[in-house]
Amino acid sequence: xxxxNTDNIKAQMRKxxxxxxxxxxLDKNDAYASSLIAExxxxxxxxxxxxxxxxxxxxxxxxxxxxxWEESSQGPPRKYYAITEKGRALLKEMDAAWQDVVETLALxxxx
Amino acid sequence: xxxxNTDNIKAQMRKxxxxxxxxxxLDKNDAYASSLIAExxxxxxxxxxxxxxxxxxxxxxxxxxxxxWEESSQGPPRKYYAITEKGRALLKEMDAAWQDVVETLALxxxx
DNA sequence: TTTAGTACCTTGCGATACAAGGTATAAATA
DNA sequence: TATTTATACCTTGTATCGCAAGGTACTAAA
Numbered sequence: 071x072x073x074x075n076t077d078n079i080k081a082q083m084r085k086x087x088x089x090x091x092x093x094x095x096l097d098k099n100d101a102y103a104s105s106l107i108a109e110x111x112x113x114x115x116x117x118x119x120x121x122x123x124x125x126x127x128x129x130x131x132x133x134x135x136x137x138x139w140e141e142s143s144q145g146p147p148r149k150y151y152a153i154t155e156k157g158r159a160l161l162k163e164m165d166a167a168w169q170d171v172v173e174t175l176a177l178x179x180x181x
Numbered sequence: 182x183x184x185x186n187t188d189n190i191k192a193q194m195r196k197x198x199x200x201x202x203x204x205x206x207l208d209k210n211d212a213y214a215s216s217l218i219a220e221x222x223x224x225x226x227x228x229x230x231x232x233x234x235x236x237x238x239x240x241x242x243x244x245x246x247x248x249x250w251e252e253s254s255q256g257p258p259r260k261y262y263a264i265t266e267k268g269r270a271l272l273k274e275m276d277a278a279w280q281d282v283v284e285t286l287a288l289x290x291x292x
Numbered sequence: 293t294t295t296a297g298t299a300c301c302t303t304g305c306g307a308t309a310c311a312a313g314g315t316a317t318a319a320a321t322a
Numbered sequence: 323t324a325t326t327t328a329t330a331c332c333t334t335g336t337a338t339c340g341c342a343a344g345g346t347a348c349t350a351a352a
Contacts, residue, residue: 085197
């Protein structure tokens with residue numbers, strides 16, 4: 071056990087990076103909300119439904135994503151999200167912004 | 182001009198990293214609010230007063246920081262903040278958490 | 293027909309970043 | 323001497339957003 075709640079620290083660090091993660095994952099493959107949660111959980115970037123659904127809706131409203139319904143062989147239909155051209159354009163800028171933040175922090179941390 | 186507001190993207194990316202930045206800077210030298218803002222601005226991590234003052238107060242209340250007043254030769258007295266042992270302990274954990282987030286994102290982005 | 297599994301979504305709360313505005317001290321300028 | 327400029331502190335109100343909790347609905351198995 072730590073003096074601090076490390077999970078909470080990581081959660082804090084993740085803030086503001088979630089949108090980038092979602093677009094990155096969808097840039098590789100279309101996915102539905104539950105599978106995104108599973109994938110992020112595996113990568114130790116825990117996200118819960120109450121966070122993800124509104125985020126996906128926001129990104130869809132910004133035309134960064136589109137969606138389509140697909141039948142599932144086991145359970146209710148799935149809402150598959152796909153990244154749009156506009157989403158890819160933003161993703162590219164996010165790559166640069168992220169690089170920038172990482173480099174800046176490396177500088178601040180060691181200087 | 183970009184299709185997107187890049188500054189806003191960076192602001193988004195910075196969220197959750199600010200506490201880490203503050204502790205990192207104070208780990209090197211004691212500083213007062215205005216000098217912190219100047220240093221972060223130089224590093225292109227723009228922070229405004231309305232963000233920084235409450236953050237410093239929170240960190241002080243968590244005993245991550247202490248402060249002392251010092252006279253200035255040109256202007257009102259300055260409130261110098263210093264990192265505490267507890268602050269350094271948290272900083273160490275933040276280093277690990279940050280590394281983790283950076284690595285995870287690198288994985289997600291390229292996979 | 294009830295339970296378990298999967299998938300969708302919303303509401304209410306708390307935390308926090310930012311814009312804007314306010315107070316106070318000291319030095320320079322009119 | 324009065325005003326302006328520069329520096330430094332701080333607070334209030336608003337908006338955003340992540341999370342906990344709870345709710346709906348479809349399918350298959352018990």
